[in-house]
Amino acid sequence: xxxxxxxxxxxxxxxxxxxxxxxxxxxxxxxxxxxxxxxxxxxxxxxxxxxxxxxxxxxxxxxxxxxxxxxxxxxxxxxxxxxxx
Amino acid sequence: xxxxxxxxxxxxxxxxxxxxxxxxxxxxxxxxxxxxxxxxxxxxxxxxxxxxxxxxxxxxxxxxxxxxxxxxxxxxxxxxxxxxxxxxxxxxxxxxxxxxxxxxxxxxxxxxxxxxxxxxxxxxxxxxxxxxxxxxxxxxxxxxxxxxxxxxxxxxxxxxxxxxxxxxxxxxxxxxxxxxxxxxxxxxxxxxxxxxxxxxxxxxxxxxxxxxxxxxxxxxxxxxxxxxxxxxxxxxxxxxxxxxxxxxxxxxxxxxxxxxxxxxxxxxxxxxxxxxxxxxxxxxxxxxxxxxxxxxxxxxxxxxxxxxxxxxxxxxxxxxxxxxxxxxxxxxxxxxxxxxxxxxxxxxxxxxxxxxxxxxxxxxxxxxxxxxxxxxxxxxxxxxxxxxxxxxxxxxxxxxxxxxxxxxxxxxxxxxxxxxxxxxxxxxxxxxxxxxxxxxxxxxxxxxxxxxxxxxxxxxxxxxxxxxxxxxxxxxxxxxxxxxxxxxxxxxxxxxxxxxxxxxxxxxxxxxxxxxxxxxxxxxxxxxxxxxxxxxxxxxxxxxxxxxxxxxxxxxxxxxxxxxxxxxxxxxxxxxxxxxxxxxxxxxxxxxx
Numbered sequence: 001x002x003x004x005x006x007x008x009x010x011x012x013x014x015x016x017x018x019x020x021x022x023x024x025x026x027x028x029x030x031x032x033x034x035x036x037x038x039x040x041x042x043x044x045x046x047x048x049x050x051x052x053x054x055x056x057x058x059x060x061x062x063x064x065x066x067x068x069x070x071x072x073x074x075x076x077x078x079x080x081x082x083x084x085x
Numbered sequence: 086x087x088x089x090x091x092x093x094x095x096x097x098x099x100x101x102x103x104x105x106x107x108x109x110x111x112x113x114x115x116x117x118x119x120x121x122x123x124x125x126x127x128x129x130x131x132x133x134x135x136x137x138x139x140x141x142x143x144x145x146x147x148x149x150x151x152x153x154x155x156x157x158x159x160x161x162x163x164x165x166x167x168x169x170x171x172x173x174x175x176x177x178x179x180x181x182x183x184x185x186x187x188x189x190x191x192x193x194x195x196x197x198x199x200x201x202x203x204x205x206x207x208x209x210x211x212x213x214x215x216x217x218x219x220x221x222x223x224x225x226x227x228x229x230x231x232x233x234x235x236x237x238x239x240x241x242x243x244x245x246x247x248x249x250x251x252x253x254x255x256x257x258x259x260x261x262x263x264x265x266x267x268x269x270x271x272x273x274x275x276x277x278x279x280x281x282x283x284x285x286x287x288x289x290x291x292x293x294x295x296x297x298x299x300x301x302x303x304x305x306x307x308x309x310x311x312x313x314x315x316x317x318x319x320x321x322x323x324x325x326x327x328x329x330x331x332x333x334x335x336x337x338x339x340x341x342x343x344x345x346x347x348x349x350x351x352x353x354x355x356x357x358x359x360x361x362x363x364x365x366x367x368x369x370x371x372x373x374x375x376x377x378x379x380x381x382x383x384x385x386x387x388x389x390x391x392x393x394x395x396x397x398x399x400x401x402x403x404x405x406x407x408x409x410x411x412x413x414x415x416x417x418x419x420x421x422x423x424x425x426x427x428x429x430x431x432x433x434x435x436x437x438x439x440x441x442x443x444x445x446x447x448x449x450x451x452x453x454x455x456x457x458x459x460x461x462x463x464x465x466x467x468x469x470x471x472x473x474x475x476x477x478x479x480x481x482x483x484x485x486x487x488x489x490x491x492x493x494x495x496x497x498x499x500x501x502x503x504x505x506x507x508x509x510x511x512x513x514x515x516x517x518x519x520x521x522x523x524x525x526x527x528x529x530x531x532x533x534x535x536x537x538x539x540x541x542x543x544x545x546x547x548x549x550x551x552x553x554x555x556x557x558x559x560x561x562x563x564x565x566x567x568x569x570x571x572x573x574x575x576x577x578x579x580x581x582x583x584x585x586x587x588x589x590x591x592x593x594x595x596x597x598x599x600x601x602x603x604x605x606x607x608x609x610x611x612x613x614x615x616x617x618x619x620x621x622x623x624x625x626x627x628x629x630x631x632x633x634x635x636x637x638x639x640x641x642x643x644x645x646x647x648x649x650x651x652x653x654x655x656x657x658x659x660x661x662x663x664x665x666x667x668x669x670x671x672x673x674x675x676x677x678x
Contacts, residue, residue: 011668018184025180029173034344037166041334047316048306052334055169056161056392057302060176060385067183067378074188074670075371083671085369 010081017073021066029059101490102241109279109494110256113501116275117260117268125533128265129196129513135270135366141379143273144363146280146498147506148175148354148384150226151233153391154280154499158478159471162395162402165325166336169392170343174350176381176388181355183377187364189582191373192667196365197510198358198574199518205581206589207660209523214596216518218573219358222566223507223514224547226359230504231552234497240424240476241493247553253501254549261505261512262541266366269505276498281387283495287479287488288390291397294482301393321396324403329442333399338630345633353567353635356575359506362513370670398474401481406467407440414438417480426470426477430459433466441465508548512541565607568635572599576642585664587646590653595646603638607631 032040037051045053078084122128135143153175161168193201199219203212231250238249260268285301292304296317309315322332331337338346354360363380364373406414411431421427429438430445443463449455454468476496479489516537521528528536573596580587580595611631613619622630629637655661 007665007669014668021184022180025177029177029347030344033169033173034340034347046303046306047308047318049318049334052166052169052318053306055166056172057389059173060389063176063180064378064382064385066180067374067381070184071371071374071378074374078371078670083669084371085671 006081010077010083013077014074017070017077021070025063025066028054028062033059098486098489099242101487102493105487105490105494106242106497109275109498112275113256113260113272116272117264120267120271121263122265122267122534125517125530125537127267128534128537129365129509129517130362131265131267131270131366133366134368137367137372137376138379139270139274140363140367140372140376141383142277143270143366144360144376144380145383146273146277146502147269147363148360148380148503149280149387149499150503151230151237151496151500153387154284154496155233155237155472155475157388158391158394158398159474161392162399162474163471164336165331165333167338167343168395169336170338170346170350172388172392174347175354176385177347178351178354179377179381179384181351182360182364183374183381185582186355186361186578187373187377188370188670189667190361190578191364191367192370192670193663194365196362196517197513198361198578199514200522201581202574202577202592203518203522205660205663206577206592207657208589208593211577211589211593211596212518212522214593214600215574215577216514218569218596218600219510219514219518222357222569223359223510224551225566227504227507227511227544227548228551230500230507231548233500234504235552236472237493237496237500241490250549250552253497253504253552254545257501257505257508258542258545261508261545262538265537265541266362266509269502269509270366272505273502276502277383279498280495280502281383283491283498284387285390286491287482287484288394288397290484290488291401291478291482292393295397295400301397302389305393305396317396317400321400324400324407328403328407328440333396339628341628342630342633345629345636349571349633349635349639350567352571352575352639353569356570356573356578357566358514358570358574359503359510361574362510363506394478395474398478398481401478402469402474403440405481406438408437410436411438412436415481417477420480421473421477425456426473428454428456428468430456430466432459432461432464438467439464440467444468504548508541508544511544512537515540515544565603565611565631568603568607568632568638569600571635572596572603572638572642576639576646580643580646582664582667584647585661586650586655588650588653588656591646591648591650594649595642598645599638599642602641603635606634606638610634 032051033055037055040051040054041049043050075084126132157171160171190201195201199212199215202215231253234253235246235250238244238252239246260272288301289299292301293299295310296304296307297310298304298307305317307317309317309320318334322334325333367373367376406418411429418427441464443465444460445463445465445468446454446456447458447460476492479492516533520536521533577592577596580592609615610620610625
């Protein structure tokens with residue numbers, strides 16, 4: 001590897017993406033579904049108490065979206081650094 | 086039309102089951118013959134050229150076991166809100182897998198998880214520890230699957246459980262030994278289709294019946310179809326409190342325990358070798374990322390339906406049996422009574438089924454309910470097994486016979502696909518990690534393939550033995566499998582990728598401490614082998630159950646690894662270069678020895 005800077009910069013951006021997405025991952029599941037469940041349960045959408053909904057439905061939908069967002073962001077990042085194939 | 090409908094009814098549940106199970110089994114065997122493995126690469130990683138969609142489907146089938154298909158909705162229907170630990174735990178792990186593990190392990194380009202641990206930590210001891218964990222995790226898991234196969238056979242086809250296990254063994258043996266990873270991958274694709282169809286059809290029917298909404302995920306948050314204007318969930322909350330249970334949407338576990346169990350299951354999922362190994366089968370790093378997304382999407386279809394099924398089944402169940410005269414109970418009740426999945430004892434002799442909270446029967450010495458001993462301390466007269474919520478659900482809702490038979494085919498697909506994936510991990514651990522990498526490195530490609538097939542045969546027989554003679558602690562050890570994976574593999578792999586300076590001393594110490602802590606806690610608080618009686622909940626550390634202790638053991642592993650690493654020397658330069666290399670996605674090439 002001749003250019004030492006390029007992989008480092010790539011790695012830094014990669015870590016940033018991962019940390020942001022994991023923060024959302026934590027917020028919807030452990031946050032909305034567990035820690036703040038009681039408070040959110042005061043709100044009702046249809047027959048669902050919101051905290052209960054996040055724990056048994058919402059967090060899972062967000063998980064799927066997170067992975068596809070990650071795939072998109074990483075494919076873009078790979079292109080930017082010429083690592084795509 | 087009329088004649089067709091009559092004909093379909095006349096075939097009967099039993100024959101429908103034979104037809105559907107027979108058709109699906111023929112399909113699996115056909116695929117196995119078409120995709121048999123010719124090389125070790127075919128056998129371990131399906132040739133390395135599986136498309137992200139096929140790999141996503143295979144991963145989903147691999148992941149969703151008999152427990153996901155049969156037991157999960159039932160567990161949720163009794164646990165209410167607390168059931169969320171399984172829903173979030175068993176899906177959230179895929180986010181960790183996609184973001185933190187799969188792309189890097191694919192780039193690393195070896196066949197197995199112990200391969201990564203052994204090479205990254207330049208140590209035979211690390212590899213042996215990893216092989217030991219992989220075998221322990223996979224065997225405990227696979228025994229449960231074989232049992233699941235046997236149960237489905239015995240309940241739906243009225244053969245003996247042991248005969249069922251043996252039929253299941255032969256089928257798995259056939260395509261795992263012949264096809265290796267390649268055969269397993271393509272049968273799993275078919276099995277995913279069978280199992281998801283089988284799970285969704287009854288759920289959609291029942292959702293329409295109860296709420297008029299064909300989408301179960303929305304249905305269980307809708308108003309009842311009876312025109313009362315009451316929300317289904319409010320009704321169930323009401324019924325639950327009336328019968329002395331806690332409110333369905335509230336649950337009864339402590340916050341810290343829910344937190345710990347969810348995290349342990351997530352991290353454990355990401356650390357399970359039979360899941361990780363699936364990402365070695367795709368061509369490029371970007372395919373590994375994408376197929377993790379597809380896999381989770383396909384899993385979430387079932388996992389978001391399960392809590393809906395749980396609510397439908399529980400409401401139906403309470404309404405059908407609670408306070409009804411025993412003489413008038415529906416046919417399904419009698420049928421499942423013979424299998425002891427439903428047990429009734431009219432303690433107060435009033436001829437009515439009294440269903441309240443509390444155990445209806447006392448537990449025997451083996452920790453299981455003894456149905457000859459009604460529990461005098463509660464008024465509850467009814468024992469209902471978790472599994473019945475999915476298995477009997479179509480009958481409770483009076484759905485047509487072919488739907489009932491479909492559930493049997495789906496449950497078998499779920500159990501067989503998971504069993505096959507686990508058996509492959511076991512056989513490659515033995516033939517690749519033990520024989521090729523440690524005992525006889527000079528073994529030829531052909532010899533290794535023979536060894537892989539032989540170890541698959543042995544593994545199927547061992548798994549079958551445990552399926553026929555299940556040790557009493559199987560249920561406990563499946564939970565242990567997640568805790569073990571969380572406590573051992575996950576930190577070692579994460580640190581191996583994200584912390585270049587992590588060395589073998591740190592990683593080995595961390596894994597050993599993590600596993601030991603997990604095992605000891607489990608033995609003390611789950612199996613109760615250290616004391617005469619099982620210690621009470623109040624003695625749990627920080628109020629965390631054995632199921633959630635994987636989280637504590639994992640944190641312990643991280644702390645020990647990093648501390649030991651600080652006092653020992655950095656890994657050699659080549660290893661640091663491996664780490665730099667796996668962080669760059671391009672040039673993944675093909676998996677090699």
